[in-house]
Amino acid sequence: MKQNKYDDVNFFSEYKNMERSIKGLESAGEWHVLKELLPELRNKSVLDLGCGFGWHCRYAREQQAKSVIGVDISENMLQQAREMTNDPFISYIKMPIEDIDFSNSQFDVVISSLAFHYIESFGAICKKIYDSLRPGGSFIFSVEHPMFTSRKEQDWYCDDQGNRLHWPVDHYQLEGLRETTFLTENVLKYHRTFSTYVNDLLNAGFNIRKMKEPIPSDEMLESAPEMKDELRRPMFLIISAEK
Template sequence: MKQNIYDNETFFQGYKALRQNDTGLNGALEIPAMQAQLPQLSDLHVLDIGCGFGDFARLARSRGAATVTGVDVSARMIKEARALTDDPWISYHQAAIEDFVPVEDSFNLVVSSMALHYVADYVQVIDRIYRALKPGGRLVFSVEHPICTAAPIGWITDESGNLGHWPIDRYGDESIRSTRWFVDGVFKYHRTVATYVNTLLQAGFQLLHLGEPAPEPELAASRPELQGHLRRPPILLLAADKPG
């Protein structure tokens, strides 16, 4: 099933506030970890799948990317991205990830931030990305860690609200999960780490990096809401190259 929860008013406003105030995992963990896996961006043609507000598109252009194409299913996200962007070499397209078919051999870099766990047919999307990349091109993407998506009921706490443990169940059951994030009925697709990695290899990619970003202890000490992420990984980060 295709989902566009980001156009839900309550969800959109909650997510927008989260990103604007940098109160989530993106700024603390995911963005620095992704940027560490990027190639030099000068003169590259870049595709951002699940581009959101266009933050990465603008960053890539500031670092010399020749063009950036952003794709997102949300009309609200695309409208916001266009309002924040004044650059003829950045283009935004509203489309579901499952429906977007990029031109083959047209990009040097494809990135996707916390979006592919919303996609039912991961194999098809990875195949299209592989075809869209030029030889020697790179894919860098993040998803919610399978430890989190397996049984998405959150931390088990004691009567005082102290974190006890994070339950893991049905890990091998690769199917849809319904969770609450700002609103009820947010659907994500659980996959194992093995599936995320082996699909890349079967498509022809060469794996460069498998990361599970965690906060530095000093950061977690200053932001108590990050403490739990020292005990279980919230993000899976993968980088892979198409052979040149």
């Protein structure tokens, strides 16, 4: 199953109005951590899987990457990315991540932001990414944290007054499909455990360099007090690996 929710009119309309969609990377709560895990991008060939509006592609070129390819399944996302990009060294390809088939050792760096929890087999993607990287190449990605994806509700447990009491975790060991609500109903995501993410990377041949469970930056906590609830449970998982 290759979901293309972003070409749904209602879903995409809601997504375009998110702050991170309007303001870009600096409004993404996990960006300050992901950015620190990226290797030197100067003169590197970069692949961005699930590139969306192309924010990471353009950042890579700002860091003087030699060339960047962004892949996304959504024509709406890619149309927006192309409108925001004026750079002959960035190219966008409409393709499901599951279907990538690049040359061996084609890239120095592969990036993916919040895309793999929409894909059924992370292990299969890891093998394709490993083959597409040059020896010593870097693979850095973020996903929704397994504690966040375990329940299809993906929401706080609240009292009768709506106060957030705790973040429930259930069915953690039961990996697989979750039909959730994100912006609209009927959004399909795949839950997998922390150990599955790690073992799929190791089985593909990667060395894991670092893992992070990011919290909002001090600046974001000051400007948006409601973000303090993000200190109560992890929402994102970021892993840096090397071929």
